[in-house]
Amino acid sequence: MTTKHPSPLRRVSLAWSATDPEPGTQHASLRVAFASRDRTHVDQHFGAAEGFVLYNVDAERARLAGVVEFAPQSMDGNENKLAEKIDALAGCAAVYCLAVGGSAVRQLLAAGIQPMRLAESTAIEELLHSIRDGVRHGGISWIDKVVHRDADAQRFDRMAEEGWQE
Numbered sequence: 001m002t003t004k005h006p007s008p009l010r011r012v013s014l015a016w017s018a019t020d021p022e023p024g025t026q027h028a029s030l031r032v033a034f035a036s037r038d039r040t041h042v043d044q045h046f047g048a049a050e051g052f053v054l055y056n057v058d059a060e061r062a063r064l065a066g067v068v069e070f071a072p073q074s075m076d077g078n079e080n081k082l083a084e085k086i087d088a089l090a091g092c093a094a095v096y097c098l099a100v101g102g103s104a105v106r107q108l109l110a111a112g113i114q115p116m117r118l119a120e121s122t123a124i125e126e127l128l129h130s131i132r133d134g135v136r137h138g139g140i141s142w143i144d145k146v147v148h149r150d151a152d153a154q155r156f157d158r159m160a161e162e163g164w165q166e
Contacts, residue, residue, distance in 0.1 A: 028135055028147040029058040031065060033089050033113075034124045035097035039067065043121045046100040046108075047082060052089065055128060059136035062128040086111050093146045096127060114142040 034042050035049035044050065051069040055062045068088045070081075082104050089095055094114040098121065108115045134140035135147065 029056055030093040030131065030135065030143065030146060031056050031091050032128075032131060033068075033092045033095040034127065035095065036124065040125070041121045041123055042096045042098060042118055042127065044098060046085065046095065046097040046104050046115065049085065049097065052085075052095065053124060054089075054092065055124075057128060057131045057135060059132065062132055082107055086113065089113055094142060096122075096124075114146075116142070 031054060033052040033054050035044040035046055035051075036053050037043050037050055039051075039053050049070070050072070051067060053067055054065040056065045057063075070085070070088075086104075086107050089108075090111070092113050094116050095108065096116045096118060098118055100108070100115045100117055105115050130140070131143065134143040138144050138147075
């Protein structure tokens, strides 16, 4: 007899207001995750994170995009916990955490997610201001890389639409 366990992942996503255009429609927009227990500070190790707070950030603002939470029983002895967390962060450009192991770093980078390790607990709001300024002015290497990659993809899409050929 097998026991069915509840899903270890709970995701809350927020819809955009119909009167407020989604950030990034005119500027580069990044989705960024923060490993957080209290939802206001980065205060968790990536592999042991109970949840992530997700924000969409562009040059003008940061908007809460959702929260991902993991059931406590999904942590102990779960060999797939890293894969589950990385899957939950699909579409994110980066994840901020207090610590991250080598295996998680490799898997995050393979998924196109830049791991950002902080030395101490830091307010998410402070990080959002820094990310927003990085999108606006450049100078933060991981942001510059993502913004440049997205701009190149859009340029190639426009060229294909115009019938460009080599």
